[in-house]
Amino acid sequence: MPSERTRRRIPEATVARLPVYLRILGELADDEVESISSDGLADLAGVNAAKVRKDLSFLGSYGTRGVGYVVAYLVYQVRRELGLTHDWPVVIVGAGNLGHALAGHGGFSQRGFPVAAVVDVDPEKVGSVLGGVLVRHIDELSEIVQSKQINIGVVATSASGAQDAAERLVRAGVTSILNFAPVVLSVPRSVEVRKVDLAAELQILSYYEHRRSLAAHGQGSSHSATVVGLATDNGVARRSANA
Amino acid sequence: MPSERTRRRIPEATVARLPVYLRILGELADDEVESISSDGLADLAGVNAAKVRKDLSFLGSYGTRGVGYVVAYLVYQVRRELGLTHDWPVVIVGAGNLGHALAGHGGFSQRGFPVAAVVDVDPEKVGSVLGGVLVRHIDELSEIVQSKQINIGVVATSASGAQDAAERLVRAGVTSILNFAPVVLSVPRSVEVRKVDLAAELQILSYYEHRRSLAAHGQGSSHSATVVGLATDNGVARRSANA
């Protein structure tokens, strides 16, 4: 009966890894693997074994020494901690290219985030159907959010429409936003925002590519001093993935 | 002529913020703003002013005390550091929902990452046109990568196809991968991988929503001890965005 107590705060870094563990545990369960060691899980997740143990220890002591973790039980605990014991319907703002793909992407509803609605400012787009959901006008947002008890909104508009979309979402009562537009949203502190910036990701890759090319055909010549240590392995070593 | 030296290593956290600064600086330039202080830039980027100064100091001393930073010059320096002085053509693997959206998304080529090619395993999809690019068969990957000098690959396949896609990309000579599939890719250490996991992002939001709801209608009753500190403002405070 250790279900409702143990409410310690979980570090953000750990929270960010829990979904990864959860996905892997789900796959293991599908393969009828019954238990897994922190070592095995670490391998599959591409992280350090000690980190896995410490992360999981924030949920409680659900492992068995000498054995490992019971997959099914751990799945349940992680899901509970992440609040995945029930579905979280989401509303997508923006029926453009990206909104289209997101609505059609099966992975969402499959993982507990059914697309309850798609809205757009453009009356032209209203009425079409995306991924089985009818596109409605953004003015109906409040009504939709409240009638369907939606807490999470997805901003899939252009950069110029994003701030307005965010404000409408907040006014409608949404308290968490996933933002795909390349802008910094201004929202009340009480609203949680996570950002996915595709161009930024590519630019970060560009940085490392650029650096690599500098190292490769040695920018000047002369000293071989700079050559060592430029192998650009910034941490993350991944072993081949078999348990 | 301080162009080719000054090759100090830049912290990963800073590299991740440079694209944000760059985008904002671009907007300022469009608005014909000539210079900006670290304070103003910090406001627009939603970060601390000291952090902005420290980040920019890794590029060199390009500010003027008492004045700020000259926008145009700073744009140039950030772009140079990120390796954005030339375009980086990318190849997208997977012509499904997501690949479709990415290819059609103008933001990529606009920011220096033109979609040079889209490939897919499914012969059915080969021949169609996505975002002005012809979809070709994945067997032609090596030839495409080499003839078009591509360094960056985007994995937009299903989870089950991702590892194979990554291996083909690596074999073809790609050294950086942006992965949208929810799997941990096994690649040589020398290949840089960045991951974008949409479901994981939603699950992280779910965690905070869940916590909030626990705090809201107090999960058990009894002690009010756990109530304090659950305001869930994990850092990032955003001021309203005017310089």
Add this chain to the structure above:
DNA sequence: ATGCATTCGTGCGCGCGTTCACAAAGCGCG
């Protein structure tokens, strides 16, 4: 020319997250 206001660049302390290393705990076998 001198003083004042502004803003950069950075040394320093602090807190968080990662990793090591080890004791405690459970399992199975003889």
Add this chain to the structure above:
DNA sequence: CGCGCTTTGTGAACGCGCGCACGAATGCAT
């Protein structure tokens, strides 16, 4: 029933990044 093997859970050391606070530099007004 005890011994040895495995694996967890965690205390402690380390390192990185964040933010404060201040000296240094620059522009402007008088």
